[in-house]
Amino acid sequence: xxxxxxxxxxxxxxxxxxxxxxxxxxxxxxxxxxxxxxxxxxxxxxxxxxxxxxxxxxxxxxxxxxxxxxxxxxxxxxxxxxxxxxxxxxxxxxxxxxxxxxxxxxxxxxxxxxxxxxxxxxxxxxxxxxxxxxxxxxxxxxxxxxxxxxxxxxxxxxxxxxxxxxxxxxxxxxxxxxxxxxxxxxxxxxxxxxxxxxxxxxxxxxxxxxxxxxxxxxxxxxxx
Amino acid sequence: xxxxxxxxxxxxxxxxxxxxxxxxxxxxxxxxxxxxxxxxxxxxxxxxxxxxxxxxxxxxxxxxxxxxxxxxxxxxxxxxxxxxxxxxxxxxxxxxxxxxxxxxxxxxxxxxxxxxxxxxxxxxxxxxxxxxxxxxxxxxxxxxxxxxxxxxxxxxxxxxxxxxxxxxxxxxxxxxxxxxxxxxxxxxxxxxxxxxxxxxxxxxxxxxxxxxxxxxxxxxxxxx
Numbered sequence: 001x002x003x004x005x006x007x008x009x010x011x012x013x014x015x016x017x018x019x020x021x022x023x024x025x026x027x028x029x030x031x032x033x034x035x036x037x038x039x040x041x042x043x044x045x046x047x048x049x050x051x052x053x054x055x056x057x058x059x060x061x062x063x064x065x066x067x068x069x070x071x072x073x074x075x076x077x078x079x080x081x082x083x084x085x086x087x088x089x090x091x092x093x094x095x096x097x098x099x100x101x102x103x104x105x106x107x108x109x110x111x112x113x114x115x116x117x118x119x120x121x122x123x124x125x126x127x128x129x130x131x132x133x134x135x136x137x138x139x140x141x142x143x144x145x146x147x148x149x150x151x152x153x154x155x156x157x158x159x160x161x162x163x164x165x166x167x168x169x170x171x172x173x174x175x176x177x178x179x180x181x182x183x184x185x186x187x188x189x190x191x192x193x194x195x196x197x198x199x200x201x202x203x204x205x206x207x208x209x210x211x212x213x214x215x216x217x218x219x220x221x222x223x224x
Numbered sequence: 225x226x227x228x229x230x231x232x233x234x235x236x237x238x239x240x241x242x243x244x245x246x247x248x249x250x251x252x253x254x255x256x257x258x259x260x261x262x263x264x265x266x267x268x269x270x271x272x273x274x275x276x277x278x279x280x281x282x283x284x285x286x287x288x289x290x291x292x293x294x295x296x297x298x299x300x301x302x303x304x305x306x307x308x309x310x311x312x313x314x315x316x317x318x319x320x321x322x323x324x325x326x327x328x329x330x331x332x333x334x335x336x337x338x339x340x341x342x343x344x345x346x347x348x349x350x351x352x353x354x355x356x357x358x359x360x361x362x363x364x365x366x367x368x369x370x371x372x373x374x375x376x377x378x379x380x381x382x383x384x385x386x387x388x389x390x391x392x393x394x395x396x397x398x399x400x401x402x403x404x405x406x407x408x409x410x411x412x413x414x415x416x417x418x419x420x421x422x423x424x425x426x427x428x429x430x431x432x433x434x435x436x437x438x439x440x441x442x443x444x445x446x447x448x
Contacts, residue, residue, distance in 0.1 A: 086310075090427050097426055099418015122424055157441035193440050194323015202321055203314050206433040209426075213434035214441060216417050217381035 002113035006056035009123040025058035051115035077103045081171035089120020090205040096124035103130045139183040146185045153187030226337035230280035233347040249282035275339035301327045305395035313344020314429040320348035327354045363407040370409045377411030
């Protein structure tokens with residue numbers, strides 16, 4: 001089971017294939033309109049069961065669906081050891097924005113059904129499929145070009161991205177594992193424009209956003 | 225006064241113009257190399273004074289410098305009511321990456337010296353000047369073109385950005401205030417590529433990253 005909080009996401013859940021077990025709510029309006037088992041509670045009770053610092057109006061308990069191994073998509077994100085639940089949620093939301101249907105995670109990546117991931121994804125987990133698997137195996141068997149960031153890679157603002165891509169994003173502190181780097185077909189770099197002496201890196205979801213904007217923005221410009 | 229935690233950022237602080245009042249540390253190496261007043265403490269004491277869930281090795285207490293009103297930069301970020309300290313920190317780090325020297329904040333934007341902002345900025349607050357002021361006044365008096373996001377704006381992947389820009393980013397939930405929108409010279413849109421029926425928006429730092437990548441990446445491509 002996993003937990004989803006807030007009427008907005010819960011309404012989207014009701015329209016999805018997810019199976020809701022029960023909903024606890026302080027909001028009579030949701031009580032009236034819902035087709036699911038709904039239990040009225042007060043604010044004090046909600047504060048006790050909520051995972052949020054500032055609880056919303058409702059909390060739904062849902063079944064974790066069986067992990068599906070569908071066919072590949074033309075564009076997939078691959079996450080190698082992303083640890084922070086907020087980062088994973090933000091990346092799912094980012095994938096949803098760009099219409100990416102599938103995220104493949106290493107087995108040690110943060111759990112999709114961690115309440116912090118679900119909340120940070122803002123409902124985007126309903127539209128983006130997230131699967132966990134052995135990455136090197138997956139990358140080797142994929143028909144897509146495996147592209148990851150590296151200090152010595154091609155500048156993303158010059159590089160001609162191919163049509164079918166697996167974009168790999170690595171761990172917040174350590175980047176990709178050596179075995180993942182070895183399975184790359186192409187290395188790219190997000191160039192820094194200022195303060196060249198700084199050793200700071202970009203947040204992983206922010207780096208992903210810059211790369212995706214570059215890939216999809218340039219595709220749009222191509223004559224169709 | 226404000227607090228900075230972790231040897232890595234504190235070492236950068238020591239090389240900056242910031243005035244450190246005192247350093248509390250569990251790390252003898254830092255004790256030996258530092259020129260500042262340094263107080264040795266144990267892990268238990270550090271846990272008591274730290275603002276972090278997982279305290280690092282050291283904590284520095286610094287003086288908040290006088291806010292400076294320098295001359296304008298060619299490229300400035302303007303933040304209208306960013307509330308989340310993590311978002312503000314991530315935006316400062318993003319500005320540092322692109323060499324943006326100045327961020328102008330509305331007076332109700334999160335406080336730079338909030339420990340969560342300082343930590344999320346990862347030391348980038350040392351290189352990016354953050355000032356708080358009345359935005360409409362500032363925007364009207366600025367020589368830069370005031371550009372902000374809007375559902376009805378120009379597509380960022382087609383738009384020719386001018387040379388001197390103030391890029392305005394709005395509040396996480398409500399966007400820019402009406403008075404800020406009224407002071408814009410140009411509206412732009414970050415187009416969505418998938419799931420057009422979704423009502424989800426992008427995280428503000430992620431949206432900022434996509435726009436900055438587009439502006440600076442295209443500048444790089446221009447013949448110089």
